[in-house]
Amino acid sequence: xxxxxxxxxxxxxxxxxxxxxxxxxxxxxxxxxxxxxxxxxxxxxxxxxxxxxxxxxxxxxxxxxxxxxxxxxxxxxxxxxxxxxxxxxxxxxxxxxxxxxxxxxxxxxxxxxxxxxxxxxxxxxxxxxxxxxxxxxxxxxxxxxxxxxxxxxxxxxxxxxxxxxxxxxxxxxxxxxxxxxxxxxxxxxxxxxxxxxxxxxxxxxxxxxxxxxxxxxxxxxxxxxxxxxxxxxxxxxxxxxxxxxxxxxxxxxxxxxxxxx
Amino acid sequence: xxxxxxxxxxxxxxxxxxxxxxxxxxxxxxxxxxxxxxxxxxxxxxxxxxxxxxxxxxxxxxxxxxxxxxxxxxxxxxxxxxxxxxxxxxxxxxxxxxxxxxxxxxxxxxxxxxxxxxxxxxxxxxxxxxxxxxxxxxxxxxxxxxxxxxxxxxxxxxxxxxxxxxxxxxxxxxxxxxxxxxxxxxxxxxxxxxxxxxxxxxxxxxxxxxxxxxxxxxxxxxxxxxxxxxxxxxxxxxxxxxxxxxxxxxxxxxxxxxxxxxxxxxxxxxxxxxxxxxxxxxxxxxxxxxxxxxxxxxxxxxxxxxxxxxxxxxxxxxxxxxxxxxxxxxxxxxxxxxxxxxxxxxxxxxxxxxxxxxxxxxxxxxxxxxxxxxxxxxxxxxxxxxxxxxxxxxxxxxxxxxxxxxxxxxxxxxxxxxxxxxxxxxxxxxxxxxxxxxxxxxxxxxxxxxxxxxxxxxxxxxxxxxxxxxxxxxxxx
Numbered sequence: 001x002x003x004x005x006x007x008x009x010x011x012x013x014x015x016x017x018x019x020x021x022x023x024x025x026x027x028x029x030x031x032x033x034x035x036x037x038x039x040x041x042x043x044x045x046x047x048x049x050x051x052x053x054x055x056x057x058x059x060x061x062x063x064x065x066x067x068x069x070x071x072x073x074x075x076x077x078x079x080x081x082x083x084x085x086x087x088x089x090x091x092x093x094x095x096x097x098x099x100x101x102x103x104x105x106x107x108x109x110x111x112x113x114x115x116x117x118x119x120x121x122x123x124x125x126x127x128x129x130x131x132x133x134x135x136x137x138x139x140x141x142x143x144x145x146x147x148x149x150x151x152x153x154x155x156x157x158x159x160x161x162x163x164x165x166x167x168x169x170x171x172x173x174x175x176x177x178x179x180x181x182x183x184x185x186x187x188x189x190x191x192x193x194x195x196x197x198x199x200x201x202x203x204x205x206x207x208x209x210x211x212x213x214x215x216x217x218x219x220x221x222x223x224x225x226x227x228x229x230x231x232x233x234x235x236x237x238x239x240x241x242x243x244x245x246x247x248x249x250x251x252x253x254x255x256x257x258x259x260x261x
Numbered sequence: 262x263x264x265x266x267x268x269x270x271x272x273x274x275x276x277x278x279x280x281x282x283x284x285x286x287x288x289x290x291x292x293x294x295x296x297x298x299x300x301x302x303x304x305x306x307x308x309x310x311x312x313x314x315x316x317x318x319x320x321x322x323x324x325x326x327x328x329x330x331x332x333x334x335x336x337x338x339x340x341x342x343x344x345x346x347x348x349x350x351x352x353x354x355x356x357x358x359x360x361x362x363x364x365x366x367x368x369x370x371x372x373x374x375x376x377x378x379x380x381x382x383x384x385x386x387x388x389x390x391x392x393x394x395x396x397x398x399x400x401x402x403x404x405x406x407x408x409x410x411x412x413x414x415x416x417x418x419x420x421x422x423x424x425x426x427x428x429x430x431x432x433x434x435x436x437x438x439x440x441x442x443x444x445x446x447x448x449x450x451x452x453x454x455x456x457x458x459x460x461x462x463x464x465x466x467x468x469x470x471x472x473x474x475x476x477x478x479x480x481x482x483x484x485x486x487x488x489x490x491x492x493x494x495x496x497x498x499x500x501x502x503x504x505x506x507x508x509x510x511x512x513x514x515x516x517x518x519x520x521x522x523x524x525x526x527x528x529x530x531x532x533x534x535x536x537x538x539x540x541x542x543x544x545x546x547x548x549x550x551x552x553x554x555x556x557x558x559x560x561x562x563x564x565x566x567x568x569x570x571x572x573x574x575x576x577x578x579x580x581x582x583x584x585x586x587x588x589x590x591x592x593x594x595x596x597x598x599x600x601x602x603x604x605x606x607x608x609x610x611x612x613x614x615x616x617x618x619x620x621x622x623x624x625x626x627x628x629x630x631x632x633x634x635x636x637x638x639x640x641x642x643x644x645x646x647x648x649x650x651x652x653x654x655x656x657x658x659x660x661x662x663x664x665x666x667x668x669x670x671x672x673x674x675x676x677x678x679x680x681x682x683x684x685x686x687x688x689x690x691x692x693x694x695x696x697x698x699x700x701x702x703x704x705x706x707x708x709x710x711x712x713x714x715x716x717x718x719x720x721x722x723x724x725x726x727x728x729x730x731x732x733x734x735x736x737x738x
Contacts, residue, residue, distance in 0.1 A: 190707035
């Protein structure tokens with residue numbers, strides 16, 4: 001196991017920024033860093049990381065998925081914790097890496113070791129660090145979409161809601177079918193676009209019926225999909241990642257918004 | 262039934278634009294939600310689940326033993342047990358039994374194994390009249406359609422469509438009025454079917470469970486039609502598959518609760534019957550002959566491989582009722598007997614991999630099916646295993662193959678990846694900067710036809726982070 005030079009005795013966290021956040025919305029990465037630093041962690045961002053390999057895994061290309069998993073295992077060796085702002089990427093690391101190496105004992109041990117110290121951001125703040133007093137404010141009525149992998153593979157349900165309830169000025173309302181898939185599904189959204197859009201439209205109806213003016217979620221893939229359908233339908237509902245709201249970084253354009261609103 | 266799963270995409274597209282189907286599927290979503298409330302309110306559901314899985318895993322590990330025990334016990338009760346490797350063999354067995362009984366007509370309860378073996382066509386070819394006695398199946402016989410759901414065969418039909426079907430097909434019975442109420446329609450079907458029960462020489466049903474300890478079988482319905490079908494004709498034929506066997510009645514008790522609860526939210530179905538063999542001497546009711554046809558059709562191979570957990574399936578349909586894809590496209594789009602998540606695993610096993618590529622791909626891997634499955638079948642994991650078989654056998658769609666291959670090649674070269682993603686993010690951000698989104702994107706029409714693509718913020722996180730680190734180091738020096 002690689003040892004890391006530490007500048008303090010704070011827990012050393014490697015941020016797994018996810019490929020979507022890296023590409024689309026760095027503000028989620030900075031919000032994550034801010035939340036982790038506020039919670040007393042020292043955060044580093046390994047520059048060997050690209051993607052966790054989930055697209056290859058879910059497309060049945062297990063060999064390339066393993067190659068990418070090895071890259072992540074190496075990039076994040078030596079950190080006390082590996083934390084990322086996505087239930088689906090962190091579930092890939094936590095749940096699916098060990099599955100991928102079921103027949104390779106050496107890598108399996110490393111995958112399991114990594115899985116044990118890897119967490120989705122909000123559940124890490126809530127369940128590991130027991131942070132309940134993030135200082136933030138947001139003026140608006142928010143509804144929260146449960147992304148599937150985070151919900152069903154990592155048990156993320158109450159943590160983001162409890163954190164959001166602490167945000168000053170924010171009122172939280174539940175939409176119908178909050179746990180129903182939005183139709184993103186990785187490559188599903190382009191392989192079966194008509195079905196995917198129907199699912200996204202149903203999500204949009206539920207958001208609108210909830211009376212919320214803001215949609216918040218923990219996975220950028222789902223948020224891109226839902227935002228894309230919201231704007232196409234001309235809806236004024238704003239879309240933010242939960243990390244942005246909890247870190248108070250909502251002065252910037254929301255997902256899918258231009259410079260001029 | 263002809264396998265048409267290769268047409269999934271066009272069938273699904275048509276289904277999305279079929280108003281009657283969409284109305285019916287919206288009802289199914291509501292029904293599924295109601296069932297979940299009942300399941301969630303059942304205190305020992307998780308306990309039952311664990312118990313049922315353990316029983317079934319044990320049975321499957323010793324399937325040969327329990328099947329032999331079942332056969333021996335069934336023969337003792339006067340039942341004749343027939344083994345069929347293929348659907349064709351099973352058809353032949355059934356047709357031969359009907360011919361020996363000089364059957365002009367058969368009455369039939371709902372049986373998915375019957376669908377799997379193509380029994381309806383085989384009976385038609387043999388010139389034997391068939392009368393469906395499950396109301397849903399009766400409706401479908403009028404409409405000349407296959408089932409779209411494994412226990413609610415006609416859930417894709419609206420009430421209005423059923424009214425029209427009854428009006429059209431029953432008009433030569435001298436009925437003047439147009440029947441509107443479900444209860445009236447049901448009463449009419451019952452009245453018409455009643456005499457068929459007495460006429461038929463043969464009754465055909467499925468079986469939910471076969472009991473190894475006493476050679477009996479369990480049949481559940483909510484209409485009682487299965488019991489009339491089993492008891493009134495002289496000859497009873499039961500169509501089942503080899504994985505339906507359970508060691509004991511007590512084991513069946515555990516599975517029966519889970520089945521009813523997961524299928525309809527009932528603690529038990531309205532009719533839960535245990536049948537053992539033929540009528541005994543001195544008894545007034547019951548069949549004089551009892552035949553059980555046991556179909557393999559690829560299941561022995563599944564038992565030996567990574568799809569064995571699928572053999573735990575008790576056909577409750579919770580996976581499809583809770584599948585967001587199934588509830589939009591309906592069962593027919595899947596192109597074979599078994600639709601939805603369970604069908605996406607069963608169909609490739611029982612037919613072939615080549616023509617069923619869409620089935621495990623038309624799934625968002627949202628995990629809801631596995632969450633509700635009373636038998637804890639890891640359906641999403643098995644979808645991925647099928648996708649890996651596609652990949653290995655070059656069956657993956659070309660665009661996916663190239664896209665994923667390129668992506669993975671790029672993502673394993675971090676420097677090149679950094680450079681190209683930074684360029685692409687900047688370009689897309691520039692193109693969408695005013696509105697914050699793009700309405701059209703080359704190579705991504707599937708996304709942008711009915712959705713916008715939110716624009717990236719500009720620089721990548723890695724670029725900005727490295728800048729921040731450089732600034733920090735600069736200011737520290």
